[in-house]
Amino acid sequence: MMELRLLRYFVAIAEERHFGRAAARLHMTQPPLSRAIKQLETDLGVVLLHRSATGVEPTPAGNALYTEARTLLEQAEQARARVTAAADAVTLTIGTLADSAEEAGTRLAATFRRRHPKVSIRIREADFTDPTTGLRNGLADVALTRLPFDGIGISVRVLRSDPVGVVLRADDPLAGRDTVCLADLADRPWFQLPEGTDPIWRAYWNGATPVGERPAGPVVRTVNECMQAVLWNGTVGIAPLIHALPDGLTWVPLTDMPPSSLVVAWATEHESPLVRSFAHIAVETYRSAHT
Amino acid sequence: MMELRLLRYFVAIAEERHFGRAAARLHMTQPPLSRAIKQLETDLGVVLLHRSATGVEPTPAGNALYTEARTLLEQAEQARARVTAAADAVTLTIGTLADSAEEAGTRLAATFRRRHPKVSIRIREADFTDPTTGLRNGLADVALTRLPFDGIGISVRVLRSDPVGVVLRADDPLAGRDTVCLADLADRPWFQLPEGTDPIWRAYWNGATPVGERPAGPVVRTVNECMQAVLWNGTVGIAPLIHALPDGLTWVPLTDMPPSSLVVAWATEHESPLVRSFAHIAVETYRSAHT
DNA sequence: CAAGCCCGATACCGTACTGGTATCTTCGCT
DNA sequence: AGCGAAGATACCAGTACGGTATCGGGCTTG
Numbered sequence: 094m095m096e097l098r099l100l101r102y103f104v105a106i107a108e109e110r111h112f113g114r115a116a117a118r119l120h121m122t123q124p125p126l127s128r129a130i131k132q133l134e135t136d137l138g139v140v141l142l143h144r145s146a147t148g149v150e151p152t153p154a155g156n157a158l159y160t161e162a163r164t165l166l167e168q169a170e171q172a173r174a175r176v177t178a179a180a181d182a183v184t185l186t187i188g189t190l191a192d193s194a195e196e197a198g199t200r201l202a203a204t205f206r207r208r209h210p211k212v213s214i215r216i217r218e219a220d221f222t223d224p225t226t227g228l229r230n231g232l233a234d235v236a237l238t239r240l241p242f243d244g245i246g247i248s249v250r251v252l253r254s255d256p257v258g259v260v261l262r263a264d265d266p267l268a269g270r271d272t273v274c275l276a277d278l279a280d281r282p283w284f285q286l287p288e289g290t291d292p293i294w295r296a297y298w299n300g301a302t303p304v305g306e307r308p309a310g311p312v313v314r315t316v317n318e319c320m321q322a323v324l325w326n327g328t329v330g331i332a333p334l335i336h337a338l339p340d341g342l343t344w345v346p347l348t349d350m351p352p353s354s355l356v357v358a359w360a361t362e363h364e365s366p367l368v369r370s371f372a373h374i375a376v377e378t379y380r381s382a383h384t
Numbered sequence: 385m386m387e388l389r390l391l392r393y394f395v396a397i398a399e400e401r402h403f404g405r406a407a408a409r410l411h412m413t414q415p416p417l418s419r420a421i422k423q424l425e426t427d428l429g430v431v432l433l434h435r436s437a438t439g440v441e442p443t444p445a446g447n448a449l450y451t452e453a454r455t456l457l458e459q460a461e462q463a464r465a466r467v468t469a470a471a472d473a474v475t476l477t478i479g480t481l482a483d484s485a486e487e488a489g490t491r492l493a494a495t496f497r498r499r500h501p502k503v504s505i506r507i508r509e510a511d512f513t514d515p516t517t518g519l520r521n522g523l524a525d526v527a528l529t530r531l532p533f534d535g536i537g538i539s540v541r542v543l544r545s546d547p548v549g550v551v552l553r554a555d556d557p558l559a560g561r562d563t564v565c566l567a568d569l570a571d572r573p574w575f576q577l578p579e580g581t582d583p584i585w586r587a588y589w590n591g592a593t594p595v596g597e598r599p600a601g602p603v604v605r606t607v608n609e610c611m612q613a614v615l616w617n618g619t620v621g622i623a624p625l626i627h628a629l630p631d632g633l634t635w636v637p638l639t640d641m642p643p644s645s646l647v648v649a650w651a652t653e654h655e656s657p658l659v660r661s662f663a664h665i666a667v668e669t670y671r672s673a674h675t
Numbered sequence: 676c677a678a679g680c681c682c683g684a685t686a687c688c689g690t691a692c693t694g695g696t697a698t699c700t701t702c703g704c705t
Numbered sequence: 706a707g708c709g710a711a712g713a714t715a716c717c718a719g720t721a722c723g724g725t726a727t728c729g730g731g732c733t734t735g
Contacts, residue, residue: 094389096387097387098385098387112712112713113711113712122694122696123711124694124695124696124712124713127713135660135661137467137661138657138660138662139467144711145702147710147711148712149711152471153472154468157469157470158467158470161466161467164459165460165463168455172449175448175452176448176449176452177430177445180445208429367430370426371429373427403682404683415686415723418684419684419685419722420722435684437681437682437683437730438732439682439683440682
């Protein structure tokens with residue numbers, strides 16, 4: 094059956110007059126395109142393109158399909174807009190752990206706004222205290238956050254997995270090392286997370302060992318406070334290896350810590366199409382972002 | 385992405401207000417429909433249907449989508465018509481082996497005409513002499529015929545596989561049997577196919593044994609002649625067990641003959657989108673016809 | 676009010692389709 | 706004649722799709 098996907102492909106090829114370029118534009122490779130066009134031709138029972146060694150040339154039927162497909166896709170886009178506009182105006186609250194402002198994160202926001210222009214977005218920045226950013230008590234509808242945390246009642250999709258490392262002062266004896274392991278840090282004071290913090294989360298950022306067995310460091314609530322603690326005290330901090338670090342700090346990869354996953358999460362019982370849509374867009378965005 | 389398939393599904397449900405009935409109308413089962421609608425809702429980020437124990441009720445967005453989808457599908461249909469109309473007028477010659485007028489065969493013709501209104505169809509009835517119905521010399525573009533035959537240069541898609549049986553006079557001693565095997569027919573005269581007939585084909589309809597080793601029967605060129613030969617001489621005829629037999633004839637299933645496949649076939653080097661379309665429609669039609 | 680029933684959702688499975696990698700064929704150009 | 710570019714083909718892996726079986730939850734009905 095004629096599907097919009099095939100029309101999108103055909104439009105790209107008709108405009109580029111070249112399978113390879115069209116494939117690049119569609120973020121795919123050339124062979125599936127050949128098949129797709131062949132399938133479209135089979136469906137319509139008509140030759141759409143004359144192939145040659147220099148490129149392709151639409152047949153009369155191909156030209157006709159080009160204009161038809163353009164308008165059809167255009168109308169489909171407008172239809173989608175009208176349908177979403179017919180729904181009640183809603184607000185989506187996105188809880189975030191302050192580190193989602195990276196490259197793919199902005200792409201995510203752009204895509205989501207483009208697809209749901211009528212949805213007003215509210216960002217709720219959470220501190221280090223609550224990895225679920227208030228999903229459970231309705232303060233956020235969906236969260237961009239990090240594993241691990243207590244996942245009861247929470248649905249999670251992994252977007253990316255980041256290795257973690259120690260954040261150190263530049264003049265620290267370990268700062269020159271290529272890698273360190275937890276044993277190297279055994280005698281350092283670790284920062285503490287406040288009472289009431291998710292225990293799984295708390296344990297992870299304390300190096301997966303009981304808090305009581307180390308010299309106590311300061312209590313921190315935000316990433317910034319964490320950085321400050323490293324800078325001013327000899328405190329050990331660990332973080333995913335993606336942050337741009339302020340002057341005077343470096344990080345060294347930790348070999349024996351499981352990587353931390355960036356995830357999109359939501360309260361399972363509050364799942365809604367809009368939340369699913371956000372999650373879907375998120376995994377799509379991050380998938381195409383670096384594969 | 386929004387695809388026409390999902391819109392077709394949604395329209396059916398919106399009209400039936402019932403997943404089960406819509407599924408029946410779409411020739412499928414209910415669970416995939418649930419998933420499809422959920423996917424559509426996720427894509428649009430909007431609830432389309434209120435589910436209840438009595439059926440479904442479209443939300444405002446659902447009603448909007450219903451009208452949008454209707455027009456969109458309508459426009460897609462018109463677009464297809466305009467595109468095929470833009471192609472040069474063509475004639476498709478269908479070679480047939482005289483037994484394709486059965487139930488699914490007419491459905492095939494109807495579907496093909498509906499999808500390609502601008503294509504004029506010419507039927508070329510072939511006699512028993514040429515199982516390819518003139519595909520090789522261009523007398524036919526596609527054939528509805530039976531295996532086995534020499535397939536060099538011919539592309540084949542199987543539509544259905546029919547057991548074969550002996551055609552006997554009603555007063556024949558074997559006529560009462562439930563099944564017979566080739567050995568039971570060893571001393572009967574078999575009809576002959578003319579010189580020049582495809583040898584594989586010829587061997588098959590002569591019971592897969594060399595012609596010379598049996599009493600010679602009459603030479604036949606058509607199915608009708610074959611029937612007549614059975615009726616008037618003691619000749620043995622075998623046929624797929626689908627023909628309505630004239631009075632005075634019965635058939636008995638043959639246990640040791642491979643079944644004969646009804647196929648759609650075309651000359652590989654003359655393959656065209658229209659031919660592929662015909663073949664595609666053919667396999668679709670026969671698949672849904674009896675599964 | 677309890678039991679049965681109807682309807683949609685979910686779980687699970689096998690197949691088909693979609694997209695990727697590697698390679699081939701062909702045609703144009705040097 | 707040989708090289709290079711473009712599209713086609715072969716093959717593989719991952720995902721999507723449709724089917725079967727089963728669940729959960731409101732109505733209905735005795």
